[in-house]
Amino acid sequence: MRETExxxxxxAPHAAQIxxxxxxxxxxxxxxxxxLRLSGLTQQTVPLQELMREISRNAQARxxxxxxxxxxxxxx
Numbered sequence: 001m002r003e004t005e006x007x008x009x010x011x012a013p014h015a016a017q018i019x020x021x022x023x024x025x026x027x028x029x030x031x032x033x034x035x036l037r038l039s040g041l042t043q044q045t046v047p048l049q050e051l052m053r054e055i056s057r058n059a060q061a062r063x064x065x066x067x068x069x070x071x072x073x074x075x076x
Contacts, residue, residue: 004035012072 011019019027041051059069 004031012074 019030022030
């Protein structure tokens with residue numbers, strides 16, 4: 001098993017509750033996927049600004065609106 005280190009991330013309350021309610025085995029999978037994604041970000045050759053634009057485009061294409069984003073970020 002790989003060595004791991006605990007980190008804290010902020011999420012919308014409902015997202016945090018969903019994670020807490022998820023079975024431990026699935027939580028471990030989510031943590032592994034997030035770790036891989038974070039590691040991949042550090043190896044990107046794309047400038048951060050372009051990566052952020054791509055994330056924004058993808059979110060909009062999936063239906064994220066400014067209003068929905070505001071509601072998700074309430075209380076964060």
